[in-house]
Amino acid sequence: MSAKPIKIQRSNIDFLVQLKKNNNRDWFNERKNEFLTEQANIENFASALLTGLNLHDVIETPSGKKSLYRIYRDTRFSADKTPYKTHWSGSFKRAGKNRRGGYYFHIEKGNTFVGGGFWGPSPADLKLIRDDIAFDAKPLRDIMNDKNFISSFGSLTGEQLKTTPKGFDAGHPDIDLLRFKQFLLIKRFDDETLLGENLLQHMGQAFKDMRPFFDYMSSVLSSDANGE
Numbered sequence: 001m002s003a004k005p006i007k008i009q010r011s012n013i014d015f016l017v018q019l020k021k022n023n024n025r026d027w028f029n030e031r032k033n034e035f036l037t038e039q040a041n042i043e044n045f046a047s048a049l050l051t052g053l054n055l056h057d058v059i060e061t062p063s064g065k066k067s068l069y070r071i072y073r074d075t076r077f078s079a080d081k082t083p084y085k086t087h088w089s090g091s092f093k094r095a096g097k098n099r100r101g102g103y104y105f106h107i108e109k110g111n112t113f114v115g116g117g118f119w120g121p122s123p124a125d126l127k128l129i130r131d132d133i134a135f136d137a138k139p140l141r142d143i144m145n146d147k148n149f150i151s152s153f154g155s156l157t158g159e160q161l162k163t164t165p166k167g168f169d170a171g172h173p174d175i176d177l178l179r180f181k182q183f184l185l186i187k188r189f190d191d192e193t194l195l196g197e198n199l200l201q202h203m204g205q206a207f208k209d210m211r212p213f214f215d216y217m218s219s220v221l222s223s224d225a226n227g228e
Contacts, residue, residue: 005197005198005200006044006045006048006200007045007195007196007197007199007200008041008042008045008107008194008195008199009038009041010195011038012038012041012042012088012107013107013108013109013194013195015031015034015035015038016086016087016088016108016109017109019084019086020086023082023083023084023086024082024083025083028083028084035071039068039071039088042068042088042107043064043065043068044064045064045200046064046065046067046068046090046105047063047064047065048064048200049064049067049092049105049200049203049204049207050063050064050067050092052200052204052207052208053092053103053204053207056208056211057094057099057207057211058094058095058096058099059092059093059094059095060092060093060094060095060096061091061092061093064090067090067091067092068088068089068090069085069089069090069091071084071085072084072085073085086108087106087107087108087111088106088107088108089104089105089106089107090104090105091103091104091105092104094214097222098218098222099214099218100118100214100217100218100221100222101116101117101118101210101213101214101217101218102116102117103115103116103207103210104116105203107194109191109194110191112188112189112190112191112193112194112199113186113187113188113189114186114187114203114206114207115184115185115186115187116184116185116207116210116213116214117158117182117183117184117185117210117213117217118158118182118183118184118217119182119184120182121181121182121183125221126181128220128221128223129183129217129220129221130165130168130178132220133174133177133178134168134172134174134178137173137174137177139216140177140216143212143213143216144156146212148209149209149212149213151209152185152187152205152206152209152210153185153186153187153206153209156177156180156183156184156185157182157184157185157186158180158181158182158183158184159180159181159182160179160180160181161179161181162179164178164179165178165179183217185210185213187202187203187206187209189202189203
């Protein structure tokens with residue numbers, strides 16, 4: 001008898017839908033056991049994602065459970081005071097100082113995706129990336145033009161400057177890349193895929209497809225300004 005596929009259950013999503021309609025502590029506390037049951041399946045799904053990641057990368061995050069973000073929102077500095085998130089999410093950190101980038105997953109009706117990359121690079125890291133692009137953008141262009149990259153992510157995304165970054169020529173042939181402040185890869189999934197039997201495989205493949213980009217960026221960010 002074959003094992004059941006590891007998948008997102010409809011009840012995992014239904015709980016979030018109800019939470020969105022009843023985002024208050026009384027409703028949540030009355031259903032705390034239901035929440036824990038649904039979260040346990042998400043932990044199981046995250047553990048399977050981690051197992052797949054460790055087949056082609058080295059991950060510091062020790063378990064699927066440790067990868068999950070808390071359901072509780074930090075409302076201290078937010079105008080939105082609803083206490084709970086209405087999605088499941090988590091991330092995996094690559095091991096070692098020379099393995100840069102990280103993996104993120106987000107599970108929500110109408111908004112399920114995986115992401116990876118560099119959300120807020122430090123000024124020093126951003127300068128290294130831009131200097132490398134300005135010197136020779138071909139390695140990055142080759143990655144972005146690869147059929148697997150395009151199939152998974154379409155294009156590089158992230159916040160960009162509207163003007164030219166300081167110290168660079170507005171007429172540089174790669175000014176479109178030099179304007180990036182964030183360097184993100186995002187793969188989205190529709191609700192049919194979300195509840196299907198192959199979401200785990202699809203997410204795992206998207207993570208694997210990030211590796212050439214991560215390897216390039218790790219090389220850039222683990223060298224000095226002279227490329228050594």
